[in-house]
Amino acid sequence: MAEPKVRRMKALFLMFAGAISLILLVLGLYNLVEFSDSVAFCGELCHDVMYPEYTTYQASSHSRVTCAECHVGSGADYLVRSKVTGIPLIFATITNSYERPIPTPVKNLRPARDTCEQCHRPERFAGDLVRVRTTFLADELNTEISNARILRVGGGQEGVASGIHWHVAAKVWFVSQDEKRQEIDWVGIEEDGQYSQQFVDPTMVGELTAEQISTERQLMDCIDCHNRATHVFFSPEKLVDAAMVEGSIDKELPFIKREITSILYPPNPSLEDAYTALESIRDFYQNNYPQIFNTKRDAIEKAIVEAKNVARLTTFPHMQVTWESYQDNAAHQTSPGCFRCHGKLVEKTPEGTGPTINVDCDLCHVELEQPIK
Template sequence: DEKNNKSSLTMLLRVGGGQSAHGLQEGIHWHMNIANDIYYASTDESRQVIEWVKSINKETGEETIYRLKDKNVPTPPEDKIRKMDCIDCHNRPAHIYKEPRRMVNLQMEMGEIDTSLPFIKSVSVQALEGEYKTKDEAQKGIGTFITNFYKANYPDLAVSRSKDINKAIKAVRELYAVNYFPEMKVSWRHYPNNLGHLNYDGCYRCHDGKHVSSTGKKITNDCNSCHILLAQKIPGKPEQISLSGLKFEHPGGISISLENQKCSDCHGIPYKVIKEE
């Protein structure tokens, strides 16, 4: 928004354990608990589309097969079935290409981008996401885009705050230089990070509530299975705190229902505009 109002939240991750001896049968690392084996089949080389999942409880021998509902998913051939391991979530341990909004957030937090500049968060992200063919073109384009925005919409401020605007331009250019490589067609858009589910489907590749067994059992999409929201602060409202967990409230006054939607539907590639009915 114009004032770059800050929202924050504190989240407790249910990491869980990777050994059955620890007695932990829940949490994110349940997938790696040696009492379980998880197999899946994807329909693309990047393993972003998963339609078939098999879970094996090695202590009881019970097998459960989940298929994407509303699709006639056949049993895949053996050479297409993969046993899940750490890399299926931790697929970007290095060479991480960061998503623009988080990068800009950090620069604003550090004071490299002045939060008192109207709409600077939005303008910075748009400048980073411009269509540039080379890095040199990007460096020029970022400066032009941000400068022209303030000249057109805040002409007096464009003059009186030129030093702060130029400092912001410098910070945005530096972000682009280490995270976007247009000549090689490399950026956050090209290499999904499967940790989490904000900008990419990640966890939602399976945990979307649409993978169902023959008995009607679903792979859970209950948010609290993997994390609990302990605190949240939204502009204009007092901070909410609860050790038993809060219901997430989307910042920005978005009134549309978020039920049955994935974060990546709007925050993914490309960004989508939310229109309120």
């Protein structure tokens, strides 16, 4: 009688131990998956690779949004996809075979409607917004120049939307055979299941077939313009301007913008070299402006600290990243941006081709004529 009882006890023990092991395994896997979606995993564990992106992310307006919320989103489907597509990246990191800088755009990125639009609502009509931009010349007085512009953000529901956000409120399809999407070959506006208008690169007329368009077309979304929504690599000039507006760099210090930007451009061989070079600002004022050096010593020290922060946001030699490495399609000062389509593509008509897409600047923004004092 004792032997069956012992066997039952063993069986119960094994079942109990198995259940505990299974629970621990599930919890362990859950914690592992959760950790792999964390900012610490993306930005710190892969420190060398992601250091530029992680650094600019921390200084961005999305710094409280986790990496996974934008790059993965909710749901098991994209969670599994992200883990599978991440395996080669982990291997590249371990073997030090990753590309420098990291290539963009991210392939197979989840549509912004599933990520960005969980917080942002382009269908909400925003109307016109006024933006003031202040810059400083690199002269002795750090001459301040402020200009205002009206941004026609617009937005609204499909069919009645207007302004810049019309592009995502409407159904706008495009074809780009350029890996970086800086060259747009075709655009089609869909209404009621068919194209109400089509535009094509004049050099591609007759080359793009309907079948090719059908298989290669992509629906335009937020990221096609806001492609640097978080990982923005600003130039030293822009960062110094922002710091002077904010007051963390005293604009009353003679030549302060010139001194900082001349040290940080071109980029230094290392961040340590940049930090060392910026210490010379102290000597500049001591030798050339002794009175200011004596009366504004705290402001000079504060400016050096902020200049080092600018260096931290612009010096990434290991990944070969500078403020010129990536195109920013939300504007068109340093990249084609809007002009990938506007002023380039011509309308397809039954007779052949028509006018180009309107390139009137006032479609998106209106510059106020008088600078703001």
